[in-house]
Amino acid sequence: MAAADELAFHEFEEASNLLAETPDAVTTSGSGQLTPQGHVAVAVDSGGSYGAEEEVEESDKTALLQEKQQPGFWTFGYYQSFFDVDTCQVLDRIKGSLLPRPGHNFVRHRLRNRPDLYGPFWICATLAFVLAVTGNLTLVLAQRRDPSIHYSPQFHKVTVAGVTIYCYVWLVPLALWGFLRWRKRVRERVGPYTFLETVCVYGYSLFVFIPTVVLWLIPVPWLQWLFGALALALSAASLVFTLWPVVREDTRLVAAVLLSTVVLLHALLATGCKPLPLEPLAPPPQATSLPLNLLPPPTPRSQVT
Template sequence: MASTNDPFQFQEFEETGNLLDANRDATSVYIPDEGTKPEKQRKAADFTHDVDEDPHGTDDKTELLFGQKKSAPFWTFEYYQRFFDIETHHVKERIIGSVLPWPGKNFIHVYLRRNPDLYGPFWICTTFVFAVAISGNISNFLVHSGKPNYKYTPDFGKVTIAATAIFSYAWLVPLSLWGFLLWRNNKIMNLVSYSFMEIVCVYGYSLSIYIPAVVLWILPYEWVRWCSIVVALCLSGSVLVMTFWPAVRDDHPKVIIAVMSAVVVLNILLAVGCKVYFFSKPEPVQPVNNPAATEVTKAPSSS
């Protein structure tokens, strides 16, 4: 039979039992040993230990974890490469948001989320350029088709003119607006500020509604063209006004009127200018005089 004084038998500490009996509401604290850490804590400690042991091999990881990743200079290719790294469904959401603007929704805050891209604006502008040029040539062909003494020759110079106008609007206007808002933000500190890439992204996506409108301009009906222009102007202008209104609403009233008017007027000039230049009413084709027929008709009168 085992002895009552067995050293390996479980024994209660009398002092602890007396203290607990004296104060039933007391809270006991358990301090775990170093060797009894949970598995997740040990893995986290081992990961930190590995990062400290190999600083040269994990520089990129630690910079991304602690938010210290240095951005490349703007004149390098790596700086612009990240603006083309975007998912297809994000581009689709931004196009739908620009075509169907909702009152009270800021395009930058709702769709960009501080992550502007250049992929969508670049291809929207490029598609708009070729849509205007091709639609203009097709419209000119349909108007003159069936007329005598008409020979169709495509005007490739329209592509150059359309590209110059559209890309200048999509880059120079945002650059001017960004510089002006930055200047006003330095004077009035509580104004909402946007980055240059965010403004370029908004202007690029705002042109997406003009692509289907330009396709409708092929039809030789002036009322269809002007109706599509009005609809496209309202949708595109709404995106721009709702986006830049928070950036100037706390400024001087004259500045608000000037900025909003400039945004709307430049948008109107682009749409109306494309319509007038590429889809203007063609001049009637003058019939070519036939010298032989003229001599035949004049011969009887002279005799």
């Protein structure tokens, strides 16, 4: 009997403490009763184990998360998550790369910690294909204007453009990510992006060159350079505005050299995409006949007796 009184007093003491924290709360002696809307229900069982159901649910969730294992990098499921994006997300990220704004971080506002490889992969493939096609079209149009220019299909341009662009999108971000990781050890305040985020930023920054390469078919040199400079400015600005929140914590010298290197490499890629000016083939040398008085005298043949 004394044990029951102590248990009841213990329940009343716990309920009093909870009511002191929430004065508008309503106490119930069971977990199955309903409470009016706008009140906080404090359920105290006879065993003093309120909130046991929440603990059971949390333990179940933890067990489910532990059972769900991350697939290995050699499996298809590991890479499937990097292509799990819809059309709206890809278009939104392309729009963000075409319209860079100061203070607008592409990684934080567009990627939102969910980088993808779908957009960068197809942007690089499309750019390589467009470069090869426009390169051949440039030769065809030039031959129509000047018959002295010889045209032959150059299918190797697809391979050259593809290898160059994919190497740029993977190797340059790898070097940049490694350098920022090294600087993080030197200066703890420098926090780099992940490698996939860096690749994603570089991949989407190349989209502006796809319409630019098509516009380069216009045979006006100054207009071609204008389109190229505009595309380079937009693409480089997207990279600089994205990398600036990371490198600004470093020294001014390191930040200036790093951003200058990024812009310089981007400018080299843009210059390599621009078609070279075509020059007509030199006419073959014509054979000229020497006058008779300049011809060497014939050598006499030795007669055999």
